[in-house]
Amino acid sequence: xxxxxxxxxxxxxxxxxxxxxxxxxxxxxxxxxxxxxxxxxxxxxxxxxxxxxxxxxxxxxxxxxxxxxxxxxxxxxxxxxxxxxxxxxxxxxxxxxxxxxxxxxxxxxxxxxxxxxxxxxxxxxxxxxxxxxxxxxxxxxxxxxxxxxxxxxxxxxxxxxxxxxxxxxxxxxxxxxxxxxxxxxxxxxxxxxxxxxxxxxxxxxxxxxxxxxxxxxxxxxxxxxxxxxxxxxxxxxxxxx
Numbered sequence: 001x002x003x004x005x006x007x008x009x010x011x012x013x014x015x016x017x018x019x020x021x022x023x024x025x026x027x028x029x030x031x032x033x034x035x036x037x038x039x040x041x042x043x044x045x046x047x048x049x050x051x052x053x054x055x056x057x058x059x060x061x062x063x064x065x066x067x068x069x070x071x072x073x074x075x076x077x078x079x080x081x082x083x084x085x086x087x088x089x090x091x092x093x094x095x096x097x098x099x100x101x102x103x104x105x106x107x108x109x110x111x112x113x114x115x116x117x118x119x120x121x122x123x124x125x126x127x128x129x130x131x132x133x134x135x136x137x138x139x140x141x142x143x144x145x146x147x148x149x150x151x152x153x154x155x156x157x158x159x160x161x162x163x164x165x166x167x168x169x170x171x172x173x174x175x176x177x178x179x180x181x182x183x184x185x186x187x188x189x190x191x192x193x194x195x196x197x198x199x200x201x202x203x204x205x206x207x208x209x210x211x212x213x214x215x216x217x218x219x220x221x222x223x224x225x226x227x228x229x230x231x232x233x234x235x236x237x238x239x240x241x
Contacts, residue, residue: 001027001156001184002048007057008208009043017043018208021057025201030178030185032195032216035205036230041188042083044205045158048186049080062155062184076105079154083161085141089133094125094144097133101152119151122177138165146174156184163191192220192234204229 002025009018018040025031033041046052048059050071059066062077082088091097099116107115120129123143128136133144142165149157163171175197178185189195195202195216202219204212206229212219217237219225226233 001025001029001062002186003058003060004044004048005058007044007047007054007059009040009047009052009054009056016208018047021205021208021210023203023210023213025184025186027184028182029201030199031187032199032202033186033188033205034190034192034195034202034231035211038207039205039230040208041205042160043208045080045160045186045188049078049158050074051080076152077154078156078158079149079152080158081146081149081160081162083164085138085145085165088145088148089141092132093129094131094133094136095120095129097144098129098148098151101148105152115151115153119147122150122181123147124173124177139167139170142166143170143174146177150181154183156186157181159185159187159189161189161191162187163189163194192216192231193236196220196234196236204231206230 004021004023007018007021010016033044035041047054048061050066054066061074064070064073064077066074089097091100098119099112102112102115120126123146125143125147128140133141162174166174175194178198199216202216203210204219211229212225220234220237223233
């Protein structure tokens, strides 16, 4: 469902963000990508969804090559939850924000209602649906942004720091909600305990390259590897290593 081969990316200012990255993620997998600040996590997600053009290497999402003339097809297959929820919320009410995607795709009135209400129920935000997004807390905005992506029923979900802004209860709700979804999920995060709870595989980036790829418990217990990648062992494992 996610295929990247020999992908490199350099920003206009000359900063090389990714170098020869190769990843393959199978259908239904929940995979994390982690790394220190500047490792290339957000850049990788932006390339996968076509926000940045992949000029070097090849990328396919759900069997579709990520090219300029295929971006509309990609948007139907891939949902992207941005790091800052304010980048996704712009309507007068929470309900309208969540309904925007299905409506924009030309769904019928019944389909829009069904898809919107299902996403609201999944994220347990029924109490927010008539609120104005700009009046919500950071955690509430995050949940609404996730629901807005789920409403479009994509095959692949990309998350950039999804647990930021979330209080402990909302974070736990996010983990439970994602565990129940059969979508292919790629999660860029600093929250390594979330990775342990949710993901069967983790890709560690270091200075734009794939530094390690494997099971979270095995990699996160390797103190030498974690230190070399600029990461700390998750709190839940620190007393057990």
